[in-house]
Amino acid sequence: MHRLLLLSITLLLAACSSSPQPTAQLALSEAAVAQAQAVGSHAEDESLAQALRKLELAHAANASGDYYNARLLSEQAELDARLAEAQALIAKQQQINQRLQQRIDALEQALEQRP
Amino acid sequence: MSFRVSLAVVGLGVLLSGCAQSPWQEQSQPLAAVLAERQAAQQELERNPQALQAAPRDVVRASEALMRAEQLSGHVGGEVEARHFAYLSARYSALAYSKAQLLELEREQTLLERQRGQLHVSLRAARLSSWQSDALDAALTAKMQRIGAEQTDQGWLLTLDSKAVQANGELNAHGQRSLLRLAQFLESNPQRRVRIAGHSDNQGQTESLRLQGNRYARQVAETLQALGVSSSRLQVLSYAGDKPRVANRSSAGQQLNRRVELLLSDAQGHLPAR
Numbered sequence: 088m089h090r091l092l093l094l095s096i097t098l099l100l101a102a103c104s105s106s107p108q109p110t111a112q113l114a115l116s117e118a119a120v121a122q123a124q125a126v127g128s129h130a131e132d133e134s135l136a137q138a139l140r141k142l143e144l145a146h147a148a149n150a151s152g153d154y155y156n157a158r159l160l161s162e163q164a165e166l167d168a169r170l171a172e173a174q175a176l177i178a179k180q181q182q183i184n185q186r187l188q189q190r191i192d193a194l195e196q197a198l199e200q201r202p
Numbered sequence: 203m204s205f206r207v208s209l210a211v212v213g214l215g216v217l218l219s220g221c222a223q224s225p226w227q228e229q230s231q232p233l234a235a236v237l238a239e240r241q242a243a244q245q246e247l248e249r250n251p252q253a254l255q256a257a258p259r260d261v262v263r264a265s266e267a268l269m270r271a272e273q274l275s276g277h278v279g280g281e282v283e284a285r286h287f288a289y290l291s292a293r294y295s296a297l298a299y300s301k302a303q304l305l306e307l308e309r310e311q312t313l314l315e316r317q318r319g320q321l322h323v324s325l326r327a328a329r330l331s332s333w334q335s336d337a338l339d340a341a342l343t344a345k346m347q348r349i350g351a352e353q354t355d356q357g358w359l360l361t362l363d364s365k366a367v368q369a370n371g372e373l374n375a376h377g378q379r380s381l382l383r384l385a386q387f388l389e390s391n392p393q394r395r396v397r398i399a400g401h402s403d404n405q406g407q408t409e410s411l412r413l414q415g416n417r418y419a420r421q422v423a424e425t426l427q428a429l430g431v432s433s434s435r436l437q438v439l440s441y442a443g444d445k446p447r448v449a450n451r452s453s454a455g456q457q458l459n460r461r462v463e464l465l466l467s468d469a470q471g472h473l474p475a476r
Contacts, residue, residue: 144226156224159286166293173300180307187314194321201470202329 109158110143114147116142116161119168128175145182224282228289233281236288240268247295250300260301264294329442332468333357349383351466356474358466360384364457367418373425381422384464386431395467397437398423403456404443415440425471 120138128135145160247253247261254261271287274280321438337344337353346353351360366377373381388394400415416438423438443450467473 141226154325156226159224159282160226163286163289163293166290168298170296170300173297173304177300177304177307180304180311184307184311184314187311187318191314191318191321194318194325197472198321198325198328200334201472 094192102120106154106158108149108154109145109161112158112161112165113142113145115170116145116165119165119172123168123172123175126172126175127179128171132171132174134167134172138164141167206214206461227282227285230252233284233288236285237268237272240271240288240291243295244268244291247298250299250302252306253298255302256305257298257301260294260298264291264298267291267294267340277363329468329472332470332472334467345387346466349387350380351384351464356465357468360420360464362462362464362465364460367421367462369460373421377422378425380426382429385426385431388426388431388435391469393469393471395435395437395471395473396426396431397465397467397473398426399440399463399465400438400440401447401459401461401463402440402443403459404446404450405456408442411442412440414460415442418460422464435471439476444471 116138118144120135123135123138130136130139141160141164145157145164148160149157150156227292239362244265247264267287271284273292274284274287310380342358343353346358349360351358353359360380362373362377362380366374368374384396386452388396398419400417400419402411402415402418406414419438419440423433423436426436427433432474443459446455447461448458450456450459465473
């Protein structure tokens with residue numbers, strides 16, 4: 088019983104009190120957001136909107152010394168941004184394929200009109 | 203309960219209240235339900251060959267984060283962090299699916315490009331054979347020579363020089379005669395079309411040269427329309443000074459370059475690329 092309590096306390100201490108400042112993680116998340124925006128992700132995209140909101144909250148938590156929440160928020164923001172990047176790449180690729188398909192349709196039509 | 207245990211409980215309470223809260227975290231669903239849902243989704247992800255091929259590392263990270271979440275859910279005060287890792291696991295999973303979709307689309311692009319290339323080749327072959335049949339057609343050749351057109355590698359071409367189409371856009375008698383014969387030919391060959399291209403010299407701004415070329419070409423198109431050729435069969439454009447016949451060094455050269463060229467389509471109405 089005592090041992091369990093001690094373990095819980097230790098875990099809590101580890102989780103809450105001794106969080107280091109997540110400077111590197113914040114930089115990583117910033118870079119992920121910039122990368123998503125660079126490949127054409129917009130703030131209207133759900134994933135990027137989440138990344139931006141969480142990154143803002145993470146910076147606020149970091150500034151107020153709440154490093155624990157700053158870390159959680161910026162870790163989530165990083166993955167939100169990476170998902171936004173992947174979705175933007177998919178949208179681009181879909182456009183490319185669509186244009187190719189239109190070109191193919193036009194060529195097929197031109198070929199059919201010949202005897 | 204011993205004194206030390208109650209002290210520990212009080213200490214725990216103090217620690218909990220002192221511990222950072224995470225009010226931003228989504229907690230509407232019970233943690234156990236979140237984890238059960240993630241577990242099922244993870245099993246499905248690991249059975250998806252496309253995701254495993256396109257993003258093996260994200261599949262592994264999704265699994266690791268989920269294991270972390272399950273460990274943490276067993277600890278007192280571990281719920282916030284457990285939910286956090288469940289979220290990360292879901293994101294890695296979504297990333298793996300997205301990368302799989304992207305890979306699929308890229309493969310599709312390769313196939314589409316190959317298909318387009320083959321169609322280009324077939325179309326070029328079809329056009330070449332129809333042009334060759336034009337070139338070997340003696341009756342057509344005779345008619346074209348009467349009009350004043352010459353054979354080029356793009357098809358039959360009638361050139362109206364700057365004497366035929368004057369600077370004010372008027373046509374001289376020679377130009378009128380050529381266009382009349384062309385209109386008669388087009389009337390008895392309703393599939394054929396004509397590209398009317400205006401050319402200028404290089405004496406001026408590109409935009410005004412383009413307009414000048416366009417004005418000549420439009421004048422010719424209007425004459426043909428007046429002779430009964432439907433405008434839908436005429437393609438009017440201007441190359442400005444982009445395609446000179448000779449160098450623009452002398453005024454004689456410039457005069458030769460100001461012209462209108464009429465290119466006859468093949469028998470099916472196809473014109474070559476500009």
